Amino acid sequence: xxxxxxxxxxxxxxxxxxxxxxxxxxxxxxxVLQGLNLDVDSGDFVAFMGPSGSGxxxxxxxxxxxxxxxxxxxxxAGDEITHMSASKxxxxxxxxxxxxxxxYNLIPVLTAFQNVELPLLLTKLSxxxxxxxxxxxxxxxxxxDRMRHFPRQLSGGQEQRVAIARxxxxxxxxxxxxxxxxxxxxxxxxxxMDLVGRLVQEFGKTVLMVTHDPAxxxxxxxxxxxxxxxxxxxxxxxxxx
Amino acid sequence: xxFLPLIIANLFRKKIRTALTVGSFAVSLFLFGLLAIVRxxxxxGVDVAGADRLVVINKVSLIQPLPLSYRDRxxxxxxxxxxxxxxxxxxxxQDEKNFFPQFAVDLEHQRAMYPExxxxxxxxxxxxGDREGAIAGQSLADRFGWKVGxxxxxxxxxxxxxxxxxxxxxxxxxxxxxxxxxxxxHWDFLDERRAFGKGDVGWYVVRVTNPDLSVQVAKTIxxxxxxxxxxxxxxxxxxxxxxxxxxxGNIELLILTVGGVVFFTLLLVTGxxxxxxxxxxxxxxxxxxxxxxxxxxxxxxxxxxxxxxAFIGGALGLLLAKLFSLHGDPTRxxxxxxxxxxxxxxxxxxxxxxxxxxxxxxxxxxxMRLRVVDAIRRV
Numbered sequence: 001x002x003x004x005x006x007x008x009x010x011x012x013x014x015x016x017x018x019x020x021x022x023x024x025x026x027x028x029x030x031x032v033l034q035g036l037n038l039d040v041d042s043g044d045f046v047a048f049m050g051p052s053g054s055g056x057x058x059x060x061x062x063x064x065x066x067x068x069x070x071x072x073x074x075x076x077a078g079d080e081i082t083h084m085s086a087s088k089x090x091x092x093x094x095x096x097x098x099x100x101x102x103x104y105n106l107i108p109v110l111t112a113f114q115n116v117e118l119p120l121l122l123t124k125l126s127x128x129x130x131x132x133x134x135x136x137x138x139x140x141x142x143x144x145d146r147m148r149h150f151p152r153q154l155s156g157g158q159e160q161r162v163a164i165a166r167x168x169x170x171x172x173x174x175x176x177x178x179x180x181x182x183x184x185x186x187x188x189x190x191x192x193m194d195l196v197g198r199l200v201q202e203f204g205k206t207v208l209m210v211t212h213d214p215a216x217x218x219x220x221x222x223x224x225x226x227x228x229x230x231x232x233x234x235x236x237x238x239x240x241x
Numbered sequence: 242x243x244f245l246p247l248i249i250a251n252l253f254r255k256k257i258r259t260a261l262t263v264g265s266f267a268v269s270l271f272l273f274g275l276l277a278i279v280r281x282x283x284x285x286g287v288d289v290a291g292a293d294r295l296v297v298i299n300k301v302s303l304i305q306p307l308p309l310s311y312r313d314r315x316x317x318x319x320x321x322x323x324x325x326x327x328x329x330x331x332x333x334x335q336d337e338k339n340f341f342p343q344f345a346v347d348l349e350h351q352r353a354m355y356p357e358x359x360x361x362x363x364x365x366x367x368x369x370g371d372r373e374g375a376i377a378g379q380s381l382a383d384r385f386g387w388k389v390g391x392x393x394x395x396x397x398x399x400x401x402x403x404x405x406x407x408x409x410x411x412x413x414x415x416x417x418x419x420x421x422x423x424x425x426x427h428w429d430f431l432d433e434r435r436a437f438g439k440g441d442v443g444w445y446v447v448r449v450t451n452p453d454l455s456v457q458v459a460k461t462i463x464x465x466x467x468x469x470x471x472x473x474x475x476x477x478x479x480x481x482x483x484x485x486x487x488x489x490g491n492i493e494l495l496i497l498t499v500g501g502v503v504f505f506t507l508l509l510v511t512g513x514x515x516x517x518x519x520x521x522x523x524x525x526x527x528x529x530x531x532x533x534x535x536x537x538x539x540x541x542x543x544x545x546x547x548x549x550x551a552f553i554g555g556a557l558g559l560l561l562a563k564l565f566s567l568h569g570d571p572t573r574x575x576x577x578x579x580x581x582x583x584x585x586x587x588x589x590x591x592x593x594x595x596x597x598x599x600x601x602x603x604x605x606x607x608x609m610r611l612r613v614v615d616a617i618r619r620v
Contacts, residue, residue, distance in 0.1 A: 066531060066613045087535060094533020101617065105528040109250040119532050121243050166532075 001041050002222040004231040008039025019072035021058050032058045034229040045200040045207045047220035054226040056210040064097045064176045065089045077173050094122045098167030102179035104159040106151040112162045113147040119170040137165040157188030174206035181216050193219045248545050262514050266554020269507045270589050274562020276496045277585035282576035283492045293452040296481040297445040300472035306441030307471050320458040322450045325350035326442035332395035341381050343424040345431035357415045364410030372430050375406035378421030382411045400435045418580050511600035515547050519604040526608050527616030540609040547601025555593025559586050
């Protein structure tokens with residue numbers, strides 16, 4: 001259940017209260033997010049939409065511990081992350097967050113296998129255990145036969161699927177997707193969204209996604225609109241109503 | 242070790258650039274190696290000099306002789322247990338460019354005075370039994386393809402005329418840095434044949450009973466011959482060798498200056514390369530941080546890349562210098578101690594790593610300070 005009115009309990013997987021984010025540019029203070037509340041339960045699939053500059057990516061960065069808020073609190077799975085030190089936040093990210101970026105952001109000099117293995121290098125898993133996890137993740141995204149390929153040898157859709165495998169390989173608490181289909185054609189975008197949908201339905205993943213594309217947003221259970229730094233409403237996703 | 246593939250993959254990202262940077266290190270360290278060899282060639286005589294040996298020369302200059310009669314007077318002095326003498330011959334073998342040092346030596350005490358040079362007993366006996374006999378160092382024999390039994394013609398320049406010697410033996414050094422380019426023959430043979438300076442020696446070498454008293458013994462020797470027609474100047478063998486080096490100018494300063502300029506240039510080149518390498522990968526480094534890699538890890542990753550390039554390039558350059566030195570003195574006699582010592586190799590590797598650290602530190606710190614949000618926005 002997704003709530004934006006502050007009525008959710010602190011037991012929610014993602015629990016945000018009074019979130020503010022301001023930037024100062026050229027002496028001007030810009031309020032990107034203002035007093036934002038959000039509660040997301042485990043297994044929810046939420047899309048954030050809104051015009052450019054409305055704060056969608058900023059919100060995603062704050063939820064993923066990549067940025068710190070000007071005010072307010074964010075708790076994820078009981079961990080209050082807003083006051084964590086930089087090093088603790090880094091370790092927390094490795095354990096709890098899977099990122100999927102618009103531009104895939106794979107390391108071009110590493111194979112698909114090595115890219116997916118990256119988050120596991122931070123764990124104490126043995127080499128054979130890492131191999132097992134990576135192969136499983138690549139099977140889930142349907143690229144088990146491409147694990148020795150470099151990113152340049154893959155299509156855009158395949159690259160994004162490798163990125164998704166990298167995001168899920170360490171079994172994070174939730175996935176944050178920033179325009180995951182923004183650089184793909186419609187067919188590849190549909191395939192990616194089918195995959196994300198499977199991750200929610202079959203594997204119970206929690207997904208928070210930013211998108212400009214209404215068709216992509218329709219795949220989410222709930223679509224939240226961000227305007228002028230505030231969440232102004234919730235729409236049920238077409239595919240799940 | 243599990244991060245090694247990441248470091249290697251990054252090094253192979255731009256193969257030509259990595260090869261050129263490694264090449265820069267290799268060329269610089271090769272040059273460093275050569276400079277160390279040249280420095281060693283000039284100072285090795287100082288380094289290998291016997292701690293218990295003094296050299297007694299004419300106070301006026303080395304080319305002025307001393308009388309043979311000083312030998313017995315030296316032996317009578319307290320603190321001295323062995324005396325020998327030599328003469329510089331200065332002949333030419335076939336062509337003037339074939340320079341090598343020739344010494345007329347005191348047959349009786351040569352081996353006792355210089356135990357670092359080894360000659361097989363039967364060869365020494367053959368040398369002793371042949372008035373025209375000679376002994377050559379191994380490097381010298383290798384250089385001209387001489388073997389025992391060969392007849393060696395040498396044209397005298399100081400003691401004019403055609404001189405011929407029978408090669409009766411070949412000596413080896415007991416240490417890698419020992420000079421094996423010398424040619425020895427009987428002092429008696431020289432004295433018998435020369436037209437002038439009969440009964441004179443070029444210099445004396447004295448072994449003292451206690452090296453701690455060397456300076457005192459040297460003063461005693463010079464005092465003994467003061468106000469005579471042949472006043473002496475006595476130094477430890479080390480100081481004597483060092484005075485030769487000084488005559489060539491401040492080699493140490495020259496080498497330090499050239500080496501310093503080379504390393505500073507290398508620092509600029511490598512630093513620029515590393516900075517470019519980091520700038521190109523801002524997005525990737527940000528992704529690593531987003532995935533949970535710490536700032537410290539990113540710093541170490543960039544530093545390891547810089548150090549790996551420095552180490553491989555440095556090791557390659559020093560290896561080439563070592564291989565080059567194994568071929569012997571390319572100047573054919575001017576640098577008889579053509580040898581790259583282990584200490585120079587260690588110093589070279591350390592210097593390369595130091596440049597690697599200096600070149601990598603600024604890009605590494607900037608990578609460490611990179612804000613993920615800003616970097617990903619730039620991608």
